[in-house]
Amino acid sequence: MNIIEYYLRYILVTTLSLLVIGCSSNYSEEAGSVEEVMNNVVTRLYSTLNEDELISLKQENLLSYLDEKEIDILSKQHWSFKVNTPVVVSVMRSKRQEVIPFWLEKSGFVKTDLEVKNENQTYEIWQKDFEAGNIELGINGFENFTYHYFISIKPQDVSKNLEIVSITPENQFMTKLDNGAFTYHDWTELVLEEVPESMKGEVLLTTIRGRGKESHLIGAFRKTKYPSTNIPDQVLLTWSSDPSSNIDIQWRTNTTVENGEVKYREVDSNEVMSVYAEKYVMEDRELMNDRYVHRFTAKINNLKPGTKYLYLIEPETDWNNARHFTTASTSDSFSFTWFGDVHQKEEFGLLHNKAEADHPETAFYIIAGDLVDDGLYRNQWDELFENSKGIIDIKPLMNVPGNHDNRYGLGAKMYRDLFSYPTNGPDEVPKEQTYSFTYKNTLFLMLDATSPVEKQASWIENQLKDSDAKWKIAVFHFPPYNGEEPYLNIQEHWLPLFDEYKVDMVFSGHFHYYMRSKPINDGAATDSFNKGTTYIISLGIPGRKVELYEEPYAAVTDQNGWLYQHIRIDGKKLQYQSVSFNGNVIDRFEIYKEN
Numbered sequence: 334m335n336i337i338e339y340y341l342r343y344i345l346v347t348t349l350s351l352l353v354i355g356c357s358s359n360y361s362e363e364a365g366s367v368e369e370v371m372n373n374v375v376t377r378l379y380s381t382l383n384e385d386e387l388i389s390l391k392q393e394n395l396l397s398y399l400d401e402k403e404i405d406i407l408s409k410q411h412w413s414f415k416v417n418t419p420v421v422v423s424v425m426r427s428k429r430q431e432v433i434p435f436w437l438e439k440s441g442f443v444k445t446d447l448e449v450k451n452e453n454q455t456y457e458i459w460q461k462d463f464e465a466g467n468i469e470l471g472i473n474g475f476e477n478f479t480y481h482y483f484i485s486i487k488p489q490d491v492s493k494n495l496e497i498v499s500i501t502p503e504n505q506f507m508t509k510l511d512n513g514a515f516t517y518h519d520w521t522e523l524v525l526e527e528v529p530e531s532m533k534g535e536v537l538l539t540t541i542r543g544r545g546k547e548s549h550l551i552g553a554f555r556k557t558k559y560p561s562t563n564i565p566d567q568v569l570l571t572w573s574s575d576p577s578s579n580i581d582i583q584w585r586t587n588t589t590v591e592n593g594e595v596k597y598r599e600v601d602s603n604e605v606m607s608v609y610a611e612k613y614v615m616e617d618r619e620l621m622n623d624r625y626v627h628r629f630t631a632k633i634n635n636l637k638p639g640t641k642y643l644y645l646i647e648p649e650t651d652w653n654n655a656r657h658f659t660t661a662s663t664s665d666s667f668s669f670t671w672f673g674d675v676h677q678k679e680e681f682g683l684l685h686n687k688a689e690a691d692h693p694e695t696a697f698y699i700i701a702g703d704l705v706d707d708g709l710y711r712n713q714w715d716e717l718f719e720n721s722k723g724i725i726d727i728k729p730l731m732n733v734p735g736n737h738d739n740r741y742g743l744g745a746k747m748y749r750d751l752f753s754y755p756t757n758g759p760d761e762v763p764k765e766q767t768y769s770f771t772y773k774n775t776l777f778l779m780l781d782a783t784s785p786v787e788k789q790a791s792w793i794e795n796q797l798k799d800s801d802a803k804w805k806i807a808v809f810h811f812p813p814y815n816g817e818e819p820y821l822n823i824q825e826h827w828l829p830l831f832d833e834y835k836v837d838m839v840f841s842g843h844f845h846y847y848m849r850s851k852p853i854n855d856g857a858a859t860d861s862f863n864k865g866t867t868y869i870i871s872l873g874i875p876g877r878k879v880e881l882y883e884e885p886y887a888a889v890t891d892q893n894g895w896l897y898q899h900i901r902i903d904g905k906k907l908q909y910q911s912v913s914f915n916g917n918v919i920d921r922f923e924i925y926k927e928n
């Protein structure tokens with residue numbers, strides 16, 4: 334949804350004389366929250382059931398593991414608000430959801446003959462009359478059904494002014510129930526069709542699809558192939574500040590290890606320095622064999638430029654087998670490698686190893702989002718780290734989140750926990766999801782296209798305006814030039830800045846094919862790299878054989894995927910190549926800067 338649409342909807346809401354007040358929960362401490370109940374229930378299930386029983390949990394007998402108070406909380410505290418006048422509340426529930434939320438009928442909701450649709454689902458409509466006061470609704474279910482129910486409200490006496498306040502969760506968006514209204518904030522293009530005439534104009538409370546996960550138990554329990562031990566693993570390098578003087582070293586252990594320390598020295602020196610790491614606990618509640626791990630981040634600053642350092646992570650002691658990293662030098666030549674979507678696949682691990690073997694001189698790696706299939710499942714991140722081990726502990730890995738990393742509107746917490754990046758991004762986006770860094774003569778704008786686009790525009794402009802880098806490269810997941818979706822908000826808010834400040838290249842992914850555009854300026858293809866921005870989509874895993882779109886601006890397209898892109902910059906010259914796992918160079922070009 335673009336900003337104009339957003340404000341139109343907002344105006345609609347205000348003309349309905351609604352009062353939207355975000356406030357925290359009214360529930361008393363002792364009552365507990367849905368989250369507390371779920372944490373307790375999962376802990377109890379772990380102590381009473383074995384792995385097979387956890388995996389095969391059935392809806393029918395789940396409530397028998399909960400006490401009455403817990404059932405009451407799950408029936409009432411998922412979604413609540415207060416109304417000033419008697420109302421009718423309608424709960425719209427997808428007919429494809431196999432199990433009706435257990436509390437719905439019990440709490441007095443009655444199924445009507447009414448239905449509403451969107452492109453994918455038909456929703457049956459349940460209704461209940463409420464007096465003025467608190468209205469409390471329960472969880473979506475114990476399965477992770479992503480078409481969460483949504484609700485509409487109308488005053489029983491339509492001449493009354495309806496006020497809805499004290500809404501939990503906070504930041505509730507409200508609009509008018511009608512054809513064309515969206516119901517999920519993380520999928521605003523999915524809009525309602527065939528809204529019953531009698532209900533048009535009611536107040537619609539939207540939700541996010543990910544809320545089903547808050548009470549997910551059926552089919553929720555997983556194992557990781559790579560559980561943590563007391564030996565540090567998943568060793569990873571990133572930068573959180575200047576690549577010529579900083580390195581951040583991250584790793585994982587099980588929860589028996591309380592402290593982390595890195596020893597490091599210049600390769601040609603015997604003077605050993607050390608730094609303690611910050612520790613934090615990371616939880617994946619339904620990961621049966623490794624629910625909690627400890628993760629460590631050691632930030633090393635004040636390093637010398639252009640210097641190779643060796644490092645050991647406690648308890649390592651053998652300098653002959655030490656890992657290493659190299660800070661950026663003051664020269665203006667270097668090379669790096671970027672990938673499109675990788676989705677934690679083994680094939681990506683093979684490609685990553687090939688890219689490193691082909692170009693051992695590469696200084697660092699970039700993945701343009703969709704690192705994993707489901708960013709909330711730590712077992713998938715474990716696979717990603719396993720597949721790239723031995724590379725990402727000697728070369729930094731700098732990424733942006735994709736829609737699979739920032740999942741169903743629930744945010745990208747694991748992504749942020751796992752990667753220590755610069756916190757220099759705009760305040761309106763979670764820190765480390767959008768950031769910038771400058772490597773030698775090149776500015777890298779690392780943008781989170783899964784967060785509101787328009788809110789990042791002025792920050793992008795400042796980064797570009799303030800940079801004297803010779804080369805400017807932007808990386809973000811959703812490609813503004815592709816055959817399927819126009820991403821009008823990116824076109825409107827970001828592309829004019831790329832034109833004005835002469836961004837050389839944009840790297841994206843998401844559509845699982847390869848496309849390199851002609852240089853584009855002001856929406857039109859140009860005949861010179863110096864006159865426009867080159868937009869590239871790539872894919873780090875094998876592609877599906879799909880029909881490619883007609884894209885008049887495309888210079889090169891390919892549907893086979895499994896590609897790495899190696900870019901070498903020497904002062905005013907840039908050499909680009911995209912190479913398949915089989916070693917075929919599917920695209921190659923050079924740019925010479927005229928000034």
Ligand SMILES: [Fe+2]
Pocket residue numbers: 674676703737843844845
């Ligand atoms: Fe993807």
Ligand SMILES: [Fe+2]
Pocket residue numbers: 674703735736737810842843844
């Ligand atoms: Fe994607």
